[in-house]
Amino acid sequence: MGMFGIIVMVIENELSSAGVYRKDEFYSIALKTLISVSTVILLGLIVAYHALEVQLFMIDNCADDWRIAMTWQRICQISMELVICAVHPIPGHYLFVWTTKLANKNGGIGRKCVPYDVPLSLPMFLRLYLICRVMLLHSKLFTDASSRSIGALNRINFNTRFVLKTLMTICPGTVLLVFMVSLWIIASWTLRQCE
Numbered sequence: 001m002g003m004f005g006i007i008v009m010v011i012e013n014e015l016s017s018a019g020v021y022r023k024d025e026f027y028s029i030a031l032k033t034l035i036s037v038s039t040v041i042l043l044g045l046i047v048a049y050h051a052l053e054v055q056l057f058m059i060d061n062c063a064d065d066w067r068i069a070m071t072w073q074r075i076c077q078i079s080m081e082l083v084i085c086a087v088h089p090i091p092g093h094y095l096f097v098w099t100t101k102l103a104n105k106n107g108g109i110g111r112k113c114v115p116y117d118v119p120l121s122l123p124m125f126l127r128l129y130l131i132c133r134v135m136l137l138h139s140k141l142f143t144d145a146s147s148r149s150i151g152a153l154n155r156i157n158f159n160t161r162f163v164l165k166t167l168m169t170i171c172p173g174t175v176l177l178v179f180m181v182s183l184w185i186i187a188s189w190t191l192r193q194c195e
Contacts, residue, residue: 001042002127005088008035009121012089013193016117023115024093032091032117039088042127046085050078084126089117118193125186132160139163 012031021027057069098114141147141163151158167175 001038001045002085002130005035005038005042006124006127008038009089009124010189013117013121017193022093023117028093029091032089035088036091039086042085043082046078046081050074050081084123084129087120087123087126089120122190122193125190128182128186132164135167136160136163139166141166 008031012028012035015021015031016023016028054066054069054074057063058066061068063069094116095113096116098112100110100112102108102110136159137143139158141151141158148158150156156162164175
């Protein structure tokens with residue numbers, strides 16, 4: 001759902017900036033509503049994931065009350081994830097005045113009305129942290145029983161950092177290439193939107 005929201009957001013911003021439609025037309029509002037619905041579903045899935053994580057913690061530690069599993073670190077992590085994933089462009093056409101100092105016009109002040117979509121769309125790329133969670137949960141190191149038992153005997157914590165280190169050891173060129181190309185694409189699109 002997180003990637004779906006990002007893809008729809010990019011499509012909506014590209015179509016509106018290309019002049020296919022205006023921000024106050026039906027198509028723009030429909031796409032932004034689709035982004036809002038996917039965001040609500042994503043927030044529900046994040047809450048469900050953490051609820052299952054708390055239940056597993058309770059089973060592993062023979063705890064009776066769920067409040068034992070809720071440490072300050074876990075509460076802050078859940079809150080941060082919900083805040084990061086809740087940011088999205090809202091349906092409608094809302095503007096704010098962007099004031100800049102123009103260097104090419106002897107330091108004159110320039111003002112332009114800019115839609116709220118750009119500042120609300122760019123933080124949506126923070127949802128890409130979910131890719132690391134998917135890599136962890138679908139990793140053979142995480143799902144294989146023999147790897148888990150050897151890791152438990154050696155007290156290895158199977159987290160995202162460990163999986164990324166293992167991938168960097170197995171195929172460093174591919175991992176670096178994917179990270180660099182993804183970063184370049186996101187940075188170039190971000191600069192284009194900020195212009």
